[in-house]
Amino acid sequence: MQAFEYASPRNLSEAVRLLSVRWGESSILAGGTDLISAMKDGISTPKRLVNIKQISELGGIEFSPRNGLRLGAMVTLRGLLDHADVQQHYPGLIQAAEGVRSEQLRNMGTAGGELLQRPRCWYYRNGYGLLAMHDGKSLVPDGQNEYHAILGNSGPAYFVSPSGLAPILIALGATVTLHGPRGTRRIEVEKLFVTPTRVGQREHDIQPNEILTEIRVPYRAGVRTATYEVRQKEALDWPLAAAAVALRVEGGVIRDPRVVLGQVAPVPWASPEADRALSGKRPSEDVADAAGRAAVAKATPLSKNGYKVQLARIAVKRAVLSAVQQGG
Amino acid sequence: MRKKREKKEAALALSRRDFLKGAGVTVSGGLLVGSSAAAAEAAVSENVVGPGPVPITLRINGENHRLSLEPRITLLDALRDHLNITGSKKVCDRATCGACTMLMDKKPVYACTVLAIEAEGHDITTIEGLAKDGQLSPVMEAFWKNDAQQCGFCTPGFVMACTAFLMKNSDPTLEEIEKGLGGNLCRCGTYAGIRRAALEAAKAMKGAQIHG
Numbered sequence: 001m002q003a004f005e006y007a008s009p010r011n012l013s014e015a016v017r018l019l020s021v022r023w024g025e026s027s028i029l030a031g032g033t034d035l036i037s038a039m040k041d042g043i044s045t046p047k048r049l050v051n052i053k054q055i056s057e058l059g060g061i062e063f064s065p066r067n068g069l070r071l072g073a074m075v076t077l078r079g080l081l082d083h084a085d086v087q088q089h090y091p092g093l094i095q096a097a098e099g100v101r102s103e104q105l106r107n108m109g110t111a112g113g114e115l116l117q118r119p120r121c122w123y124y125r126n127g128y129g130l131l132a133m134h135d136g137k138s139l140v141p142d143g144q145n146e147y148h149a150i151l152g153n154s155g156p157a158y159f160v161s162p163s164g165l166a167p168i169l170i171a172l173g174a175t176v177t178l179h180g181p182r183g184t185r186r187i188e189v190e191k192l193f194v195t196p197t198r199v200g201q202r203e204h205d206i207q208p209n210e211i212l213t214e215i216r217v218p219y220r221a222g223v224r225t226a227t228y229e230v231r232q233k234e235a236l237d238w239p240l241a242a243a244a245v246a247l248r249v250e251g252g253v254i255r256d257p258r259v260v261l262g263q264v265a266p267v268p269w270a271s272p273e274a275d276r277a278l279s280g281k282r283p284s285e286d287v288a289d290a291a292g293r294a295a296v297a298k299a300t301p302l303s304k305n306g307y308k309v310q311l312a313r314i315a316v317k318r319a320v321l322s323a324v325q326q327g328g
Numbered sequence: 329m330r331k332k333r334e335k336k337e338a339a340l341a342l343s344r345r346d347f348l349k350g351a352g353v354t355v356s357g358g359l360l361v362g363s364s365a366a367a368a369e370a371a372v373s374e375n376v377v378g379p380g381p382v383p384i385t386l387r388i389n390g391e392n393h394r395l396s397l398e399p400r401i402t403l404l405d406a407l408r409d410h411l412n413i414t415g416s417k418k419v420c421d422r423a424t425c426g427a428c429t430m431l432m433d434k435k436p437v438y439a440c441t442v443l444a445i446e447a448e449g450h451d452i453t454t455i456e457g458l459a460k461d462g463q464l465s466p467v468m469e470a471f472w473k474n475d476a477q478q479c480g481f482c483t484p485g486f487v488m489a490c491t492a493f494l495m496k497n498s499d500p501t502l503e504e505i506e507k508g509l510g511g512n513l514c515r516c517g518t519y520a521g522i523r524r525a526a527l528e529a530a531k532a533m534k535g536a537q538i539h540g
Contacts, residue, residue: 001400002400003378003379003380003398003399003400004378004379004399004400005376005377005378005379005399006376006377006378006382006399006443006445007375007376007377008375008445008446009375014375018375018376029443029446032441032442032443032446033423033438033441036402036423036440036441036443037421037422037423037441039400040421040422041422047379048376049399049443051446053446078435101507101510101511102426102510102511103436103489103492103493103508103509103510103511104423104426104429104436104437104438104489104511105423105438105511107432107435107436107437108423108437108438108441108442234506234507234510235510235511235513236424236510236511
């Protein structure tokens with residue numbers, strides 16, 4: 001790991017002042033579970049680390065039916081899992097956090113860092129960049145693409161968005177607050193994620209001297225949520241496909257469904273097709289299956305990841321069934 | 329103690345910011361009385377340390393250790409390479425395998441991915457801190473009795489993760505143990521023995537004070 005300067009500011013404005021306006025010069029240290037490894041691998045080589053865990057305004061979880069849920073960005077996944085209001089009102093968010101199958105990572109990793117973790121794409125992790133470019137061409141289409149995107153993969157980006165929390169947060173209409181030198185802005189979690197189209201472009205809508213400070217999740221009475229992940233092994237690893245669902249069941253039919261897939265595209269993949277297959281229908285296994293089919297109808301698998309289409313379809317089906325089976 | 333210190337420092341940081349903004353000179357807590365804006369500016373840059381060695385005090389198994397370390401040194405390397413406390417193992421060094429697991433304020437963490445400088449002010453417990461007065465801890469004892477290791481390299485990490493797990497779950501099912509220890513890998517595949525050991529340790533620990 002290259003040597004770096006280190007600072008641990010106590011307030012946000014000092015933290016922002018300590019950050020560089022250019023990517024690569026300074027990095028924000030939160031849980032460190034992704035960043036420190038990336039630094040050891042030379043994927044990230046900041047000259048300065050700014051630890052933001054001592055900033056008290058970035059902590060805390062608050063909930064009220066009126067204001068919904070506010071999650072400080074530095075809340076750990078364990079802190080989220082242990083919170084009674086989250087358990088009661090957002091089971092789909094709990095299921096997503098449980099998807100990080102290591103207690104060590106849950107104690108260290110933060111909600112904000114979970115959203116901003118970098119892709120697991122092995123080309124990226126081996127120094128080829130997010131677009132896996134070599135001699136002006138992506139290595140992915142003819143390469144080892146078994147874990148790459150099956151949707152939104154017309155290129156040049158083929159990696160998959162690794163966040164486990166993002167799909168359910170998007171399904172719930174959550175926002176994030178970003179604090180920078182010119183003040184704060186609040187954007188939908190869905191807008192935080194972008195598919196890069198050129199080398200050097202980040203996969204998040206965030207500036208190098210902006211800090212993700214909090215996540216806000218609206219509350220709507222009667223909303224049922226679920227996250228379902230398909231994984232290769234039960235122990236620590238990223239899922240092969242995931243789906244998150246938020247919906248209400250009113251008068252025996254599904255209302256306001258929102259289906260978002262994870263691990264299948266360079267961004268968390270919202271599926272209006274699946275939403276349409278559910279809206280106004282009586283919940284049943286057939287309807288859930290139809291939503292799964294609709295979600296992957298436009299999938300364009302690469303040479304080695306056709307199996308992910310089936311996994312994504314089943315993830316949607318099971319997430320829908322799990323959500324409708326909740327009381328509410 | 330720690331809270332009090334944090335409060336004090338938070339107040340200090342706030343005052344610095346006010347100074348830099350050129351805001352009013354009334355300073356909370358009187359901490360910066362008499363300083364000038366230039367001194368406050370210097371105070372901010374003093375908050376940046378490294379890349380060279382920095383004095384760091386680590387509290388490990390109840391004992392304070394003073395060190396001089398670059399900010400890039402991980403907690404694991406600080407113990408293994410600078411303090412010769414080598415029970416925690418370095419295997420993947422990428423927050424994946426669990427061999428380096430230590431307890432930080434009684435919670436298991438991957439020490440390969442915590443910077444030593446971040447660990448300052450926290451209570452660190454390692455495998456060396458579990459046995460008391462020559463007596464193995466209940467988890468260690470159960471691992472030994474159930475032959476829960478083969479090559480033994482993952483064992484210290486597993487024992488730490490298991491100890492922390494049982495502190496939170498005193499009466500676990502086999503499935504809960506499986507999930508609770510999901511952050512540790514054993515390449516010899518001794519999982520069956522480890523799960524048996526965890527169950528037995530839970531029984532042994534019921535009502536008893538847990539070490540660490």
